[in-house]
Structures are given as structure tokens and as C-alpha cells.
Amino acid sequence: MFERTRLKLTAWYLLIIMLISISFSVAIYGVLAQELNRVERMQRLRQERLYSIEQRVQPRLVIDQEVLKESKNRLSVALVLINLAILVAAGVAGYFLAERTLRPIKDMVDEQSRFITDVSHELRTPLTSLKSEIEVNLRDKNLKIDDATKLLQSNLEEVNNLQYLSDNLIKLTQYQKKTRTNFEKVNLKEISENAQKKIVNLARRKDILIRNQIKSIVINGDKQSLLELFVIFLDNAIKYSSKGKTVVLTSKKTDHSVVINFKDTGLGIDENDIPRLFDRFFRVDGSRTKSEVRGYGLGLSIAKQIIEKHDGSIKVESELGKGTIFSVYFPSKESF
Numbered sequence: 001m002f003e004r005t006r007l008k009l010t011a012w013y014l015l016i017i018m019l020i021s022i023s024f025s026v027a028i029y030g031v032l033a034q035e036l037n038r039v040e041r042m043q044r045l046r047q048e049r050l051y052s053i054e055q056r057v058q059p060r061l062v063i064d065q066e067v068l069k070e071s072k073n074r075l076s077v078a079l080v081l082i083n084l085a086i087l088v089a090a091g092v093a094g095y096f097l098a099e100r101t102l103r104p105i106k107d108m109v110d111e112q113s114r115f116i117t118d119v120s121h122e123l124r125t126p127l128t129s130l131k132s133e134i135e136v137n138l139r140d141k142n143l144k145i146d147d148a149t150k151l152l153q154s155n156l157e158e159v160n161n162l163q164y165l166s167d168n169l170i171k172l173t174q175y176q177k178k179t180r181t182n183f184e185k186v187n188l189k190e191i192s193e194n195a196q197k198k199i200v201n202l203a204r205r206k207d208i209l210i211r212n213q214i215k216s217i218v219i220n221g222d223k224q225s226l227l228e229l230f231v232i233f234l235d236n237a238i239k240y241s242s243k244g245k246t247v248v249l250t251s252k253k254t255d256h257s258v259v260i261n262f263k264d265t266g267l268g269i270d271e272n273d274i275p276r277l278f279d280r281f282f283r284v285d286g287s288r289t290k291s292e293v294r295g296y297g298l299g300l301s302i303a304k305q306i307i308e309k310h311d312g313s314i315k316v317e318s319e320l321g322k323g324t325i326f327s328v329y330f331p332s333k334e335s336f
């Protein structure tokens with residue numbers, strides 16, 4: 001499909017270039033032919049005038065008619081050759097240019113189809129499990145009320161997971177838009193405290209202490225998405241730490257940037273997994289994380305989108321079994 005569109009676009013480029021080139025050639029031919037005729041006419045007149053003054057001088061044509069005709073022929077051949085050369089050069093250049101023009105569109109289409117494949121894949125597992133559970137229980141003629149209640153509870157859990165997935169997908173597509181609407185002065189200390197309130201129950205359940213040492217720093221940002229960002233990192237730090245651990249939040253401001261560190265002493269991440277950490281649906285394999293912790297591998301992709309929206313960047317330092325530090329950098333504006 002891409003190749004056909006590329007060829008079509010090349011043909012359009014060629015058509016436009018050749019129309020311009022041929023129009024120019026016709027115009028150049030017309031002007032030069034006229035000019036040659038004029039020169040020939042002027043020379044003839046001058047010779048005739050000389051002949052009438054001095055009868056002895058024989059009229060002698062300076063430009064021969066044959067020579068004139070040949071010049072015109074040579075001019076038209078040269079123009080045809082130039083046009084052929086332009087046709088070949090424009091064809092080759094157009095073909096490459098068409099590829100460059102279509103590349104971003106192709107990348108976008110590829111990305112969209114990858115996204116649809118990923119989402120369908122993620123949806124299939126909970127839907128299949130829901131379907132088979134319901135089917136098995138429906139076939140059971142002696143289904144007791146207790147079993148039915150258990151089934152409904154399990155179904156509700158799956159539905160909650162699906163809702164969590166769709167909420168995260170919506171967030172991901174929302175934050176992909178890089179428009180800077182709702183930007184205002186935001187105090188990061190306030191945001192971190194609000195995020196802490198949101199995950200306090202999860203932290204309590206795992207007996208995890210959160211030491212929030214973020215200072216009162218103001219940046220230009222979107223309050224809601226920054227709150228989301230802090231919740232993602234705090235939630236992960238708790239999810240991927242064992243009971244009784246501590247999570248520390250610190251901040252540092254320099255002339256050019258503001259750094260927020262989320263430090264945990266949890267499971268840590270293998271260095272081979274770090275480059276893929278922010279990929280959509282990526283979850284670290286094999287470890288306890290996948291089986292025990294609920295998640296779809298969308299949190300860090302959403303975090304990345306939010307950071308990019310704020311012109312920021314992120315760094316990860318981690319050691320398996322020791323813990324992880326996510327450092328988020330925001331540009332700092334001296335005017336605040």
C-alpha cells in the first residue's frame with residue numbers, strides 16, 4: 001500500500017515539475033526564435049540600405065535562412081534533451097522525496113496498528129477468563145448460591161481490571177497530545193502531598209513509610225497531570241517494594257532545572273530491562289512483579305508523556321534487590 005502511494009505521489013511531483021519545465025521551454029523557444037528572426041530582419045534591412053546608397057555593393061545576407069532554421073532546430077533539440085534530463089532527475093528525486101513525505105504518516109499508521117494489536121492482546125486475557133468462568137458455571141445445573149456469589153466476585157474483579165486498563169488507555173492517549181492547555185504555576189510540594197494522600201492506604205497496607213522531603217518549588221505545569229505523575233511513581237515504589245520498606249522523595253533546584261527523586265529500596269530493575277521500561281505494556285518478566293502485582297505496564301508510558309509535555313526528562317538508576325531511583329527533571333523558570 002505504501003509503495004503504491006509512494007509511486008502515485010512521485011507521479012504527481014513529476015507531473016507538476018514537467019508542466020513547469022515544458023511551459024518554460026516553450027516560452028524560451030518562443031522568445032529566442034523571435035529574437036533570431038529579429039536579428040535576421042535587422043541585418044537584411046541594413047544590407048538593403050547599403051545597397052541603395054552604394055549601387056556597387058552587392059546585397060549579402062549576414063544570416064542565411066538555412067543557418068537560421070538549423071539554429072532553431074538545434075534549440076528545440078537542446079530543450080527536448082534538457083526536459084528529458086529534468087524528467088529523469090525529477091523522477092529519481094521525486095521518488096525519494098515521496099518516501100520522506102510519507103514516512104511520518106507511515107510511522108503514525110504503523111504505531112496505530114501496533115497500539116490496536118497491543119490493546120486487543122491485553123483485552124483478550126481478562127475477557128477469555130471472564131467468558132470461560134461464566135460458561136462453566138452456567139453449565140453447572142447444581143450451582144449453589146455461594147458458588148454464584150464467588151463467581152460474581154471474581155467477575156467483578158476482572159471487570160475492575162478492564163476498567164483500570166481502559167482508564168489508563170484514555171490517559172495515555174490524552175497525554176500524547178502535546179498541547180499546553182491548563183498550564184499554571186504549580187507548587188511541587190503541594191502536588192507531592194496530594195499524591196501522598198492518594199496512595200496512603202496502599203502504603204499503610206504494606207507498612208511502607210513515605211518520607212516526603214520535597215521543598216516548596218514552583219514550576220509552570222498542568223496540576224492534574226503532575227499529580228498523576230507523582231501518583232504513578234509513588235504507586236510503583238510501593239507496589240514493587242516488600243513490606244516495611246521506606247520510600248523517599250527529594251527535590252533539588254538549580255539555575256536551569258528542578259529535579260525530583262523518587263527513591264525506593266524495593267525489588268530493583270535489571271539493567272537490561274531499563275531501556276524498555278517506558279514502552280507501552282512493558283512489564284518486567286519472570287519476577288514476582290508480574291504474578292503478584294496488578295498492572296498493565298502503562299504507568300511509566302503515561303509518566304513519560306506527562307514529562308515530555310512539560311519539556312522535562314527522566315533518568316533511572318536501579319540495582320536488582322537493592323532499589324530504584326527515578327529522577328525527573330523539569331526546566332526551571334527564573335521568573336517564578
Ligand code: ADP
Pocket residue numbers: 236237240264266267268269277282283284285289294295296297298299300301324
Ligand atoms: P505497571 O506497574 O502497571 O506494571 P508501569 O509502566 O508503571 O506498569 O511499570 C512497568 C514495569 O516497570 C513494572 O511492571 C515493573 O516491573 C517495573 N517497575 C516500575 N517501577 C518500579 C520500581 N519502583 N521498582 C521496581 N520495578 C519497577
